Amino acid sequence: MAKQPKRIQAWTGDRESAHAVSEAIALVKANAKAKFDESVEISINLGVDPRHADQQVRGVVNLPSGTGRDVRVAVFAKDAKAAEATAAGAEHVGAEDLYEKIAGGFMDFDRVIATPDMMALVGRLGKVLGPRGLMPNPKVGTVTPNVAQAVKDAKGGAVEFRVEKAGIVHAGIGKVSFTDEALLLNVKAIVDALNKAKPTGAKGVYVKRIGLSSTMGPGFKIDVASINA
Numbered sequence: 001m002a003k004q005p006k007r008i009q010a011w012t013g014d015r016e017s018a019h020a021v022s023e024a025i026a027l028v029k030a031n032a033k034a035k036f037d038e039s040v041e042i043s044i045n046l047g048v049d050p051r052h053a054d055q056q057v058r059g060v061v062n063l064p065s066g067t068g069r070d071v072r073v074a075v076f077a078k079d080a081k082a083a084e085a086t087a088a089g090a091e092h093v094g095a096e097d098l099y100e101k102i103a104g105g106f107m108d109f110d111r112v113i114a115t116p117d118m119m120a121l122v123g124r125l126g127k128v129l130g131p132r133g134l135m136p137n138p139k140v141g142t143v144t145p146n147v148a149q150a151v152k153d154a155k156g157g158a159v160e161f162r163v164e165k166a167g168i169v170h171a172g173i174g175k176v177s178f179t180d181e182a183l184l185l186n187v188k189a190i191v192d193a194l195n196k197a198k199p200t201g202a203k204g205v206y207v208k209r210i211g212l213s214s215t216m217g218p219g220f221k222i223d224v225a226s227i228n229a
Contacts, residue, residue: 011218020226024212025183031217032176037068038215040176040183044169044194045209047202054201057163060140061193065182066157068175069110073154074098076114076122076136081147085113088151095121102128109134111154113142133162161190169194176214187212191227 013027025040032038048055074092075085076099085093092098092109099121112129114122114136122129122136129135136142140160144150161169173186191207198206210227213219 013218013220015218015220018221018223021187021212021222022180022184022226024220024222025180025187027220028212028214028217029176029180032214034214034216038176038217039068039172040174040178041213041215042171042173042187042190043211043213043219044191044207046163046167046169046194047205047208048163048167048199050163050165050167052201055199057169057194057197057199058137058139058161059193059197060153060158060160061190062153063157063159063173063186063189065174065178065186067159067172068178069172071111071155072109073111073113073151074102074109075147075151076112076118077147078115078118081115081145084148085151088148089155090147090151099125107132111142112136113144113147113150113154115145115147116143119143133160159190161194187222188227 011031013031019027028040046057048057050056073090075082075090076095077085077093078095082093090113095118102125112122112134119136126135138144141150141153141158159171159173161171163169171190173190174183191210194207207224210222210224211219212222
């Protein structure tokens, strides 16, 4: 068997048992040894089968402590709405010109927002934006006439979530440099948002398992009951 790298050998903590959420956060932070500010990521296994239309889970949550990320925003808008998006801090704003840039391979952004009248144009980028999870959608607030607020939300801690084929939701909830309390607030916020987004077709236990990890560190299981304790 190949010898494990030293950073893995240095990991501490019980990775098999479920921990109280505060304990799991402390363990994740204690094992984040990279030379950069690692992201903290949550994985939530839901009791749904996304193959069925009535068991889809998708939405957006505003994390109270923010994400710690510098989110780059592209906005499809014209005239006054374009000016509003620029004033709100969007990095890239345009219409046909922005379409041509993205169609040509430009992808220097993390979120795409569009006014409703732009969707006929944006829809033509479906094969480019769709697989990357960047296609604007009114269900998560990225197709809206209020582009200024959408830009502010994206930069202030709004996180989109969507259940994957295996019934798992992955999301970044901050950085290891955040305080334990800040991360705890974000964990509770995303779990609460998922509970509110529970689909009508979900049967049995809905939130089955939760794991927390950092970019380069090990994952730790969370006792689901401890989140609302």
